[in-house]
Amino acid sequence: MFSRVWSRAVLGVDALPIEIETHIEPNLPRWTVVGLPDGAVRESRDRIIAALTNSDLPRPRGAITINLAPADVRKEGSAFDLPMALGLLAATGRNGPLIAPEVLDEIVIVGELSLDGSVRPVRGVLPMAAHAAASGVRAMVVPKENAPEAAVVEGLEVYAVESLREAYTFLAEEQGRGVQFVRQESPPHARGDRLDDFSDVKGQEGVKRALEVAAAGGHNALMVGPPGSGKTMLARRLPGILPPLTNAEALETTKIHSVGGMLNGQARSGLVTERPFRAPHHTISNAGLCGGGSNPMPGEISLAHHGVLFLDELPEFERSVLEVLRQPLEEGAITIARARATVHFPARFMLLASMNPCPCGHAGDPHKPCVCAPGQVQRYLAKVSGPLLDRIDLHVEVTPVPFDDLNRDRPAEPSTNVRERVVAARQRQAERFAGTSAHCNAQMPARDVRRYCKPDAGGLALLKAAIARLGLSARAHDRVLKVARTIADLAGASGVSAEHVAEAVQYRSLDRSGWGMG
Structure with missing residues (x-):
C-alpha cells in the first residue's frame, strides 16, 4: 500500500514543501526512513508506534519505507511525527485505505507526537502556514497550541488537534469536515497598562x-x-x-x-x-x-x-x-x-x-x-x-x-504623552516614505537624505562647523541630518532649521576628543 502526505519544513524564516511518501509491503517487519532525516526524525519510529498503540489505532505490519522528499534537503525536528503517523494509517487497510487520498492531497499536516498519542506544539508554524496558503493549499492541521499563529494567515482553513486519534477521526471519518479553528481577533497595537512608565x-x-x-x-x-x-x-x-x-x-x-x-x-x-x-x-x-x-x-x-x-x-x-x-x-x-x-x-x-x-x-x-x-x-x-x-x-x-x-x-x-508625539512623528515619516522600503528616518537611504534632510542656510553653516570641529565621517554627517529631520518631525516642521541641526549635533558627544574615541 502507498500513501502521500504533505507537510512543511522551515529554512530561516521561510518554509518549503515536504512530501512524505509511505510504502508498506507484506514482508518481514522493517522500518526505513530516507530523505536525509536527522536524529529526531529517525527516532520518530518509537514515538509513532507508541502513539498508535495508545490511541487504539491499527499498527502497520510489514516492511515500511518512508521517503521525505525532496531527498537532498536535510529534514530536522519532530514536526513530521503526526504526518508520518497519518501517512502510515493511510497506507494501512485490507479493504482500502483508512484515509482517503484525495483528503490528504488538500491538507498540510505538522505536529509532534507524545507516547500517549497527544500532539505537542512545534516551531515555525506561521511561516509554514504562510507558504501553504501561497501554494494554494486549502487547509492545515496543526497542534492546538499552534493554531492561533497559523490562523493569522488569510485564506487558509486551520484545524487544531490535540491527539493523533482526533486527527485520524477528522481525516478518516469526517473526510475533511471538522470544526475549524476561529482566530480570536486582537489588534496588533493593543497594549495593556505598563508598569514601566x-x-x-x-x-x-x-x-x-x-x-x-x-x-x-x-x-x-x-x-x-x-x-x-x-x-x-x-x-x-x-x-x-x-x-x-x-x-x-x-x-x-x-x-x-x-x-x-x-x-x-x-x-x-x-x-x-x-x-x-x-x-x-x-x-x-x-x-x-x-x-x-x-x-x-x-x-x-x-x-x-x-x-x-x-x-x-x-x-x-x-x-x-x-x-x-x-x-x-x-x-x-x-x-x-x-x-x-x-x-x-x-x-x-x-x-x-x-x-x-x-x-x-x-x-x-x-x-x-x-x-x-x-x-x-x-x-x-x-x-x-x-x-x-x-x-x-x-x-x-x-x-x-x-x-x-x-x-x-x-x-x-x-509615557503616553511622549508616545503620542512619537506616533505623530512616525505618521509623517510613513507618508514621506510611502511606497518605499523605509519605514522611519533611520532607514532613509542616502539619496533621500539629500532630498528630505537638506538644512537651511543657518543649519548648513552650523553643520559645516560641527564637521570641522568634531571630524565627523561621511556616515556621521548623514546620521546627524537624519536625526535633525526627526527633530523637525517632532516639532511638526516641514524643513530642517539650524535649531534642529544644533540639537542633533549635541547628540554626538563621543565624537569629541575629550572622550578619546574620536
Whole structure:
C-alpha cells in the first residue's frame, strides 16, 4: 500500500514543501526512513508506534519505507511525527485505505507526537502556514497550541488537534469536515497598562528627550554615565513610547518568534502585539547574538526585529561579538552561511546601549572621584570600536540625579504623552516614505537624505562647523541630518532649521576628543 502526505519544513524564516511518501509491503517487519532525516526524525519510529498503540489505532505490519522528499534537503525536528503517523494509517487497510487520498492531497499536516498519542506544539508554524496558503493549499492541521499563529494567515482553513486519534477521526471519518479553528481577533497595537512608565523616572529630562528622538526616528542610541544614574531604568521604559506595530510588522516579527519556538500559543491572537525588547547578557556569543548553529536559528538581533536590542554595559561584551553588529545595523538583515544551508534573517532593530565612562564608573562624576589611570580609561573606551560608534546616531551623557529632583513632588511626564508625539512623528515619516522600503528616518537611504534632510542656510553653516570641529565621517554627517529631520518631525516642521541641526549635533558627544574615541 502507498500513501502521500504533505507537510512543511522551515529554512530561516521561510518554509518549503515536504512530501512524505509511505510504502508498506507484506514482508518481514522493517522500518526505513530516507530523505536525509536527522536524529529526531529517525527516532520518530518509537514515538509513532507508541502513539498508535495508545490511541487504539491499527499498527502497520510489514516492511515500511518512508521517503521525505525532496531527498537532498536535510529534514530536522519532530514536526513530521503526526504526518508520518497519518501517512502510515493511510497506507494501512485490507479493504482500502483508512484515509482517503484525495483528503490528504488538500491538507498540510505538522505536529509532534507524545507516547500517549497527544500532539505537542512545534516551531515555525506561521511561516509554514504562510507558504501553504501561497501554494494554494486549502487547509492545515496543526497542534492546538499552534493554531492561533497559523490562523493569522488569510485564506487558509486551520484545524487544531490535540491527539493523533482526533486527527485520524477528522481525516478518516469526517473526510475533511471538522470544526475549524476561529482566530480570536486582537489588534496588533493593543497594549495593556505598563508598569514601566517614564513618569517613574525623576529628573533626566535631557536623556528622556534624546530617547524620544530615538524612538521617533528609529535611531540607535548610547547612554554614558556613572552607575546608579538611571541608564537601565530609562532603557527599560523605551518600549512604552514606541509606536504600535503595524499589521505587516507584527506578521514579520511573529514569524521570527515562531521559528525561534517562542510562541506556542502564548499570543492569544496569534500575533506578537508589542515591539520586542531584547536585553542579552554580556557573556553572549556571536551565534547567540546574530544567530547560527548547524541548523541556523535566529539570534537576539533577529528576535529584536522591529523592536529594541538593549546592550547594557557595552564594553563588557566581547569586541568580536560587537563587531558583528556592524553589517546588520547598516542592512537590517543578516545572512548566515553554513555547509548545509545559507539562511537569511531580518534584523531591523533599534540598538540601545549603555556604558560607564571608565572602569570604576565615576569619570566626570562631581561627587565621587575617578580612581582609574588614564591608560585604563583609554583601554576601556577602546573596547567600543570607532566604526561601531559611528553607526550609533545619539550619544547621550547621563549624569547623577540631583537630590532636589529625586524629592520633587511634581509628577514627571507619562509615557503616553511622549508616545503620542512619537506616533505623530512616525505618521509623517510613513507618508514621506510611502511606497518605499523605509519605514522611519533611520532607514532613509542616502539619496533621500539629500532630498528630505537638506538644512537651511543657518543649519548648513552650523553643520559645516560641527564637521570641522568634531571630524565627523561621511556616515556621521548623514546620521546627524537624519536625526535633525526627526527633530523637525517632532516639532511638526516641514524643513530642517539650524535649531534642529544644533540639537542633533549635541547628540554626538563621543565624537569629541575629550572622550578619546574620536
